[in-house]
Amino acid sequence: MADIAVIGAGYVGLTTGTCLAHLGHNVTIADIDEIKVQELNEGEVPIFEPGLSELLTEGIKNGNLKFVVGASSASRNAAFHFLCLPTPPNPDGSTNMEYFHSAIEEIKDILPPNSVIVNKSTLPVGTASQLKKQIQRTDVEIVSNPEFLSEGNAVQDFLHPSRIVIGAESQEAATRVVALFSDIDATIQITGTASAELIKHTANAFLAMKLTFINEIATLCELVGANVLDVAEGIGYDPRIGSTYLQPGPGWGGSCFPKDSASLLQTANKAGFDFELLEKAITLNTAHLQRTAQKVIDALPEGKEIEKSKIAVLGLTFKAGTDDLRSSPSLAVIGYLLDLNAHVSAYDPMVNLPIEDMSKIEITSTAYEAANNADALVILTEWEEFADLNYERIHEAMCHPVVVDARNLLNPQDLEQQGFQYIGLGQ
Numbered sequence: 001m002a003d004i005a006v007i008g009a010g011y012v013g014l015t016t017g018t019c020l021a022h023l024g025h026n027v028t029i030a031d032i033d034e035i036k037v038q039e040l041n042e043g044e045v046p047i048f049e050p051g052l053s054e055l056l057t058e059g060i061k062n063g064n065l066k067f068v069v070g071a072s073s074a075s076r077n078a079a080f081h082f083l084c085l086p087t088p089p090n091p092d093g094s095t096n097m098e099y100f101h102s103a104i105e106e107i108k109d110i111l112p113p114n115s116v117i118v119n120k121s122t123l124p125v126g127t128a129s130q131l132k133k134q135i136q137r138t139d140v141e142i143v144s145n146p147e148f149l150s151e152g153n154a155v156q157d158f159l160h161p162s163r164i165v166i167g168a169e170s171q172e173a174a175t176r177v178v179a180l181f182s183d184i185d186a187t188i189q190i191t192g193t194a195s196a197e198l199i200k201h202t203a204n205a206f207l208a209m210k211l212t213f214i215n216e217i218a219t220l221c222e223l224v225g226a227n228v229l230d231v232a233e234g235i236g237y238d239p240r241i242g243s244t245y246l247q248p249g250p251g252w253g254g255s256c257f258p259k260d261s262a263s264l265l266q267t268a269n270k271a272g273f274d275f276e277l278l279e280k281a282i283t284l285n286t287a288h289l290q291r292t293a294q295k296v297i298d299a300l301p302e303g304k305e306i307e308k309s310k311i312a313v314l315g316l317t318f319k320a321g322t323d324d325l326r327s328s329p330s331l332a333v334i335g336y337l338l339d340l341n342a343h344v345s346a347y348d349p350m351v352n353l354p355i356e357d358m359s360k361i362e363i364t365s366t367a368y369e370a371a372n373n374a375d376a377l378v379i380l381t382e383w384e385e386f387a388d389l390n391y392e393r394i395h396e397a398m399c400h401p402v403v404v405d406a407r408n409l410l411n412p413q414d415l416e417q418q419g420f421q422y423i424g425l426g427q
């Protein structure tokens with residue numbers, strides 16, 4: 001079993017480190033956030049991720065898992081160094097490498113001989129070879145091992161992945177990293193570092209484009225009287241298309257798709273390639289988010305001005321099953337409504353505090369409270385519990401009973417029978 005340092009205790013680092021400890025490795029997870037480290041050492045998990053808390057407690061108890069402040073404290077005695085650091089976007093869409101460069105500076109001289117740095121973060125193509133130059137150590141290898149977990153299912157995805165991609169320039173380094181995952185039953189693909197880096201960006205950009213495509217079809221369905229749910233089901237039976245990522249919604253978002261698509265576009269630009277298809281998918285997504293906001297505005301009672309309206313929102317996180325608000329489509333749609341001075345009250349099962357930079361949103365502790373005196377209600381995140389609400393009670397609470405279901409979560413006939421005007425997406 002190997003000595004492993006994991007740098008960065010976020011969604012990816014915590015999942016990676018905790019699962020590697022569960023597989024029997026001796027893991028030290030480092031973060032710069034001292035309070036987070038202290039809480040983790042006490043067994044408190046700062047994010048919502050099913051199954052993570054149990055594995056973390058197990059790891060602390062059996063001594064396989066500990067948490068420290070600072071990358072160098074973890075890396076000093078490790079053979080493998082998993083970098084799970086943020087890769088936020090620069091204003092031009094390219095990846096901001098600040099976190100990487102500063103962590104590498106911190107550890108490069110204290111890495112034990114024959115160490116392997118494993119890049120888990122999503123990084124632009126060419127990063128591994130740049131970092132190799134930065135560290136100036138011939139005895140240290142850099143391997144790209146992109147992470148494909150999806151939030152809300154991270155532990156399952158890590159332990160039962162669709163594939164493990166390992167990009168390395170030396171067969172020996174690849175073999176050593178493969179061995180870390182020997183207890184996981186998965187297809188392992190070994191490539192060069194550039195291909196591994198591009199696989200991850202390509203996967204996210206492709207999924208984002210698939211979502212844009214079905215959202216465009218949803219708009220077309222509305223114009224021609226078809227139902228996008230039937231169309232999606234019908235094309236999803238075709239194994240060449242597949243049925244996932246075909247659910248229309250308010251527009252895509254989250255901590256990965258927007259920044260990774262923008263970064264891939266920048267990679268293409270820098271390489272002198274005009275990636276028009278991807279560029280269009282990004283701009284169409286922005287248009288779709290605006291279109292969703294417009295649907296809400298159009299649903300207001302006739303003559304009611306937006307600045308005098310109260311809009312109830314159900315769902316703030318970027319998707320169901322997570323507490324992550326980063327680049328949430330819900331917040332983007334709300335942003336358009338707030339710009340027009342609407343009053344927005346919102347309920348989300350995972351959010352109970354005001355949101356930074358969006359403190360104008362009134363956060364309520366129930367859906368019914370959010371709906372109170374509302375002129376329209378919009379569902380922006382697909383939390384299952386929204387389908388089980390007492391809509392009779394919501395009807396009584398609202399001034400104007402109209403539901404814009406941007407996730408197609410509810411049964412239109414049921415809502416209409418209860419006296420609502422129901423506006424779905426693409427139906």
Ligand SMILES: NC(=O)c1ccc[n+]([C@@H]2O[C@H](COP(=O)([O-])OP(=O)(O)OC[C@H]3O[C@@H](n4cnc5c(N)ncnc54)[C@H](O)[C@@H]3O)[C@@H](O)[C@H]2O)c1
Nearest residue numbers: 008009010011012030031032084085086087103121122147
């Ligand atoms: N979140 C996802 O669903 C997901 C899935 C696959 C890949 N990724 C990629 O993984 C990477 C990490 O994403 P995340 O969502 O886990 O990010 P995150 O922001 O949740 O976590 C990053 C952590 O790194 C810490 N950190 C920053 N600088 C540090 C340093 N010098 N030393 C130690 N710790 C430091 C931060 O305090 C934070 O806790 C990104 O590249 C992301 O694109 C994310």
